Amino acid sequence: MTVTSEPGEDLRDKPATAVERLTEFTGPDLHDLCDAAEAAIRQGGGFGWLSPPPREVMEAYWKGVLLVPERELFVARLDRTVAGSAQLVRPARNNEAQAFVGHLTTAFMAPWARGHGLARMLVEAIEAAARRAGLRVLNLDVRATQEVAIRLYESLGYRRWGTHPHYAWIDGAWVTGYYYYKDLFETDASSGDGNSGEGGSSGP
Numbered sequence: 001m002t003v004t005s006e007p008g009e010d011l012r013d014k015p016a017t018a019v020e021r022l023t024e025f026t027g028p029d030l031h032d033l034c035d036a037a038e039a040a041i042r043q044g045g046g047f048g049w050l051s052p053p054p055r056e057v058m059e060a061y062w063k064g065v066l067l068v069p070e071r072e073l074f075v076a077r078l079d080r081t082v083a084g085s086a087q088l089v090r091p092a093r094n095n096e097a098q099a100f101v102g103h104l105t106t107a108f109m110a111p112w113a114r115g116h117g118l119a120r121m122l123v124e125a126i127e128a129a130a131r132r133a134g135l136r137v138l139n140l141d142v143r144a145t146q147e148v149a150i151r152l153y154e155s156l157g158y159r160r161w162g163t164h165p166h167y168a169w170i171d172g173a174w175v176t177g178y179y180y181y182k183d184l185f186e187t188d189a190s191s192g193d194g195n196s197g198e199g200g201s202s203g204p
Protein backbone atom coordinates (compact mmCIF):
# COMPACT_ATOMS: atom_id res chain seq x y z
CA MET A 1 0.00 0.00 0.00
CA THR A 2 1.21 3.48 -0.84
CA VAL A 3 0.01 6.61 0.92
CA THR A 4 0.51 9.75 -1.14
CA SER A 5 -0.20 13.46 -0.96
CA GLU A 6 -3.83 14.49 -0.46
CA PRO A 7 -5.99 13.95 -3.59
CA GLY A 8 -6.86 17.19 -5.32
CA GLU A 9 -3.89 19.02 -3.85
CA ASP A 10 -2.09 21.39 -6.20
CA LEU A 11 1.26 19.62 -6.45
CA ARG A 12 2.88 21.97 -8.99
CA ASP A 13 4.96 23.75 -6.36
CA LYS A 14 5.18 20.97 -3.83
CA PRO A 15 7.43 17.92 -3.90
CA ALA A 16 5.48 14.68 -4.06
CA THR A 17 5.33 12.76 -0.79
CA ALA A 18 4.61 9.06 -0.41
CA VAL A 19 5.00 6.30 2.14
CA GLU A 20 5.02 2.61 1.35
CA ARG A 21 6.04 -0.75 2.71
CA LEU A 22 9.08 -2.29 1.01
CA THR A 23 9.41 -6.05 0.74
CA GLU A 24 12.32 -5.97 -1.71
CA PHE A 25 14.87 -3.46 -2.94
CA THR A 26 14.68 -2.38 -6.57
CA GLY A 27 16.35 0.39 -8.57
CA PRO A 28 18.16 2.97 -6.42
CA ASP A 29 16.07 2.37 -3.27
CA LEU A 30 18.73 0.56 -1.20
CA HIS A 31 21.37 3.13 -2.16
CA ASP A 32 19.00 6.01 -1.35
CA LEU A 33 17.96 4.44 1.96
CA CYS A 34 21.63 4.12 2.97
CA ASP A 35 22.27 7.73 1.94
CA ALA A 36 19.27 8.94 3.95
CA ALA A 37 20.26 6.92 7.01
CA GLU A 38 23.85 8.18 6.83
CA ALA A 39 22.64 11.78 6.64
CA ALA A 40 20.36 11.25 9.64
CA ILE A 41 23.17 9.60 11.63
CA ARG A 42 25.57 12.47 10.89
CA GLN A 43 22.92 14.94 12.01
CA GLY A 44 22.46 13.07 15.32
CA GLY A 45 19.29 11.03 14.82
CA GLY A 46 20.63 7.70 13.72
CA PHE A 47 18.47 5.08 15.50
CA GLY A 48 21.40 3.82 17.56
CA TRP A 49 24.31 4.51 15.26
CA LEU A 50 26.41 7.46 16.41
CA SER A 51 28.55 7.52 13.28
CA PRO A 52 27.79 5.92 9.91
CA PRO A 53 29.07 2.35 9.53
CA PRO A 54 30.86 1.27 6.33
CA ARG A 55 28.45 1.15 3.38
CA GLU A 56 28.51 -2.66 3.16
CA VAL A 57 27.47 -2.90 6.83
CA MET A 58 24.63 -0.46 6.27
CA GLU A 59 23.44 -2.34 3.17
CA ALA A 60 23.61 -5.66 5.05
CA TYR A 61 21.56 -4.14 7.86
CA TRP A 62 18.70 -3.10 5.54
CA LYS A 63 18.77 -6.36 3.62
CA GLY A 64 18.62 -8.17 6.96
CA VAL A 65 15.58 -6.15 8.02
CA LEU A 66 13.66 -7.53 5.03
CA LEU A 67 14.53 -11.08 6.08
CA VAL A 68 13.18 -10.85 9.62
CA PRO A 69 9.63 -12.27 9.62
CA GLU A 70 8.45 -9.99 12.42
CA ARG A 71 9.70 -6.78 10.78
CA GLU A 72 7.91 -4.57 8.26
CA LEU A 73 10.00 -1.83 6.64
CA PHE A 74 8.25 1.38 5.59
CA VAL A 75 9.97 4.06 3.55
CA ALA A 76 9.10 7.68 2.91
CA ARG A 77 9.71 9.16 -0.53
CA LEU A 78 10.21 12.77 -1.47
CA ASP A 79 9.85 13.16 -5.24
CA ARG A 80 10.20 9.36 -5.47
CA THR A 81 13.57 9.29 -3.69
CA VAL A 82 13.71 7.26 -0.47
CA ALA A 83 14.36 9.86 2.23
CA GLY A 84 13.57 8.09 5.50
CA SER A 85 12.04 5.06 7.06
CA ALA A 86 10.54 3.38 10.11
CA GLN A 87 9.80 -0.20 11.10
CA LEU A 88 6.91 -2.09 12.63
CA VAL A 89 8.11 -5.00 14.75
CA ARG A 90 5.43 -7.58 15.46
CA PRO A 91 5.83 -9.87 18.50
CA ALA A 92 7.73 -13.12 18.13
CA ARG A 93 5.50 -16.16 17.75
CA ASN A 94 6.50 -17.56 21.14
CA ASN A 95 5.29 -14.40 22.87
CA GLU A 96 1.65 -15.29 23.31
CA ALA A 97 1.24 -12.94 26.25
CA GLN A 98 2.13 -9.96 24.06
CA ALA A 99 0.67 -11.24 20.82
CA PHE A 100 -1.26 -7.98 20.39
CA VAL A 101 1.64 -5.63 21.13
CA GLY A 102 3.95 -4.21 18.46
CA HIS A 103 6.90 -1.84 18.40
CA LEU A 104 7.43 1.23 16.24
CA THR A 105 11.16 1.64 15.85
CA THR A 106 14.09 3.13 13.89
CA ALA A 107 12.13 6.16 12.64
CA PHE A 108 14.19 8.82 10.89
CA MET A 109 14.07 11.28 8.02
CA ALA A 110 17.09 12.62 6.15
CA PRO A 111 17.57 16.28 7.16
CA TRP A 112 16.93 17.48 3.58
CA ALA A 113 13.49 15.84 3.55
CA ARG A 114 12.15 17.10 6.86
CA GLY A 115 9.13 19.31 7.34
CA HIS A 116 7.04 17.80 4.52
CA GLY A 117 4.83 15.69 6.77
CA LEU A 118 6.59 12.44 5.88
CA ALA A 119 7.29 11.33 9.47
CA ARG A 120 3.64 11.76 10.36
CA MET A 121 2.69 9.76 7.25
CA LEU A 122 5.17 7.03 8.24
CA VAL A 123 3.76 6.69 11.76
CA GLU A 124 0.19 6.65 10.45
CA ALA A 125 1.09 3.98 7.86
CA ILE A 126 2.67 1.83 10.57
CA GLU A 127 -0.37 2.22 12.79
CA ALA A 128 -2.61 1.14 9.91
CA ALA A 129 -0.38 -1.88 9.25
CA ALA A 130 -0.41 -2.76 12.94
CA ARG A 131 -4.20 -2.67 13.02
CA ARG A 132 -4.35 -4.84 9.90
CA ALA A 133 -2.01 -7.30 11.62
CA GLY A 134 -4.43 -7.50 14.55
CA LEU A 135 -2.25 -5.56 16.98
CA ARG A 136 -3.92 -3.47 19.66
CA VAL A 137 -0.99 -1.57 21.15
CA LEU A 138 2.17 0.05 19.79
CA ASN A 139 5.19 0.79 21.97
CA LEU A 140 8.07 3.11 21.17
CA ASP A 141 10.97 4.80 22.90
CA VAL A 142 12.85 7.94 22.06
CA ARG A 143 15.73 10.02 23.36
CA ALA A 144 14.54 12.97 25.43
CA THR A 145 16.63 15.18 23.14
CA GLN A 146 14.53 14.31 20.04
CA GLU A 147 12.01 17.04 20.70
CA VAL A 148 10.41 17.13 17.24
CA ALA A 149 9.78 13.40 17.37
CA ILE A 150 8.36 13.66 20.90
CA ARG A 151 5.91 16.38 19.84
CA LEU A 152 4.88 14.31 16.83
CA TYR A 153 4.23 11.16 18.87
CA GLU A 154 2.33 13.01 21.58
CA SER A 155 0.20 14.78 18.97
CA LEU A 156 -0.68 11.36 17.58
CA GLY A 157 -1.89 10.13 20.98
CA TYR A 158 1.15 8.28 22.32
CA ARG A 159 1.21 8.26 26.13
CA ARG A 160 4.46 8.55 28.02
CA TRP A 161 4.63 5.95 30.76
CA GLY A 162 8.29 5.89 31.71
CA THR A 163 11.60 7.70 31.83
CA HIS A 164 14.95 5.96 31.70
CA PRO A 165 17.78 8.20 32.89
CA HIS A 166 20.45 5.85 31.49
CA TYR A 167 18.81 5.23 28.12
CA ALA A 168 21.81 5.96 25.86
CA TRP A 169 25.47 6.86 26.22
CA ILE A 170 26.41 9.66 23.83
CA ASP A 171 29.52 11.83 23.79
CA GLY A 172 30.55 10.70 27.24
CA ALA A 173 27.25 11.31 29.00
CA TRP A 174 23.98 9.54 29.69
CA VAL A 175 20.98 10.64 27.65
CA THR A 176 17.50 10.17 29.11
CA GLY A 177 14.95 8.13 27.19
CA TYR A 178 11.16 8.27 27.19
CA TYR A 179 8.87 5.26 26.77
CA TYR A 180 5.49 5.58 25.07
CA TYR A 181 2.52 3.39 24.17
CA LYS A 182 -0.63 3.90 22.13
CA ASP A 183 -3.84 1.90 22.36
CA LEU A 184 -4.70 1.63 18.66
CA PHE A 185 -8.40 1.08 19.31
CA GLU A 186 -8.97 3.69 21.97
CA THR A 187 -11.45 6.31 20.78
CA ASP A 188 -10.51 9.98 20.86
CA ALA A 189 -13.19 10.58 23.49
CA SER A 190 -11.56 8.16 25.94
CA SER A 191 -7.96 9.10 25.24
CA GLY A 192 -8.06 12.54 26.91
CA ASP A 193 -5.30 14.77 25.62
CA GLY A 194 -3.20 11.85 24.51
CA ASN A 195 -0.52 12.38 27.13
CA SER A 196 0.25 10.73 30.41
CA GLY A 197 0.32 12.57 33.68
CA GLU A 198 4.07 12.25 33.86
CA GLY A 199 5.03 14.36 30.91
CA GLY A 200 1.85 16.36 30.45
CA SER A 201 1.29 17.79 27.03
CA SER A 202 4.30 20.02 26.91
CA GLY A 203 7.04 17.44 26.25
CA PRO A 204 10.49 17.78 27.78
Ligand SMILES: CC(C)(COP(=O)(O)OP(=O)(O)OC[C@H]1O[C@@H](n2cnc3c(N)ncnc32)[C@H](O)[C@@H]1OP(=O)(O)O)[C@@H](O)C(=O)NCCC(=O)NCCS
Pocket (backbone or CB within 6 Å): 040, 044, 045, 046, 106, 107, 108, 109, 110, 113, 114, 115, 116, 117, 118, 119, 120, 121, 141, 142, 143, 146, 148, 149, 151, 152, 155
Ligand atom coordinates in the same frame (compact mmCIF):
# COMPACT_ATOMS: atom_id res chain seq x y z
C1 LIG B 1 11.47 13.42 14.03
C2 LIG B 1 11.58 13.37 12.51
C3 LIG B 1 11.46 11.92 12.06
C4 LIG B 1 10.44 14.22 11.93
O1 LIG B 1 10.50 14.12 10.51
P1 LIG B 1 9.69 15.09 9.53
O2 LIG B 1 9.38 14.34 8.28
O3 LIG B 1 10.39 16.38 9.40
O4 LIG B 1 8.34 15.33 10.33
P2 LIG B 1 6.98 15.89 9.72
O5 LIG B 1 7.27 16.78 8.56
O6 LIG B 1 6.03 14.76 9.54
O7 LIG B 1 6.50 16.82 10.89
C5 LIG B 1 5.97 16.28 12.06
C6 LIG B 1 5.60 17.42 12.97
O8 LIG B 1 6.79 18.03 13.48
C7 LIG B 1 6.82 19.41 13.16
N1 LIG B 1 8.19 19.74 12.82
C8 LIG B 1 8.95 19.19 11.84
N2 LIG B 1 10.18 19.70 11.88
C9 LIG B 1 10.20 20.60 12.90
C10 LIG B 1 11.19 21.45 13.45
N3 LIG B 1 12.43 21.50 12.96
N4 LIG B 1 10.85 22.23 14.49
C11 LIG B 1 9.62 22.19 15.01
N5 LIG B 1 8.63 21.39 14.54
C12 LIG B 1 8.92 20.61 13.50
C13 LIG B 1 5.91 19.57 11.98
O9 LIG B 1 5.34 20.88 11.94
C14 LIG B 1 4.86 18.52 12.23
O10 LIG B 1 3.87 18.98 13.10
P3 LIG B 1 2.33 18.93 12.62
O11 LIG B 1 2.12 17.57 12.02
O12 LIG B 1 1.57 19.17 13.86
O13 LIG B 1 2.22 20.02 11.59
C15 LIG B 1 12.91 13.98 12.02
O14 LIG B 1 13.03 15.28 12.55
C16 LIG B 1 14.13 13.17 12.43
O15 LIG B 1 14.51 12.24 11.73
N6 LIG B 1 14.73 13.52 13.58
C17 LIG B 1 15.93 12.84 14.08
C18 LIG B 1 15.69 11.37 14.42
C19 LIG B 1 14.53 11.15 15.34
O16 LIG B 1 14.19 11.94 16.19
N7 LIG B 1 13.89 10.00 15.14
C20 LIG B 1 12.79 9.58 15.96
C21 LIG B 1 13.34 8.74 17.04
S1 LIG B 1 12.12 7.62 17.65
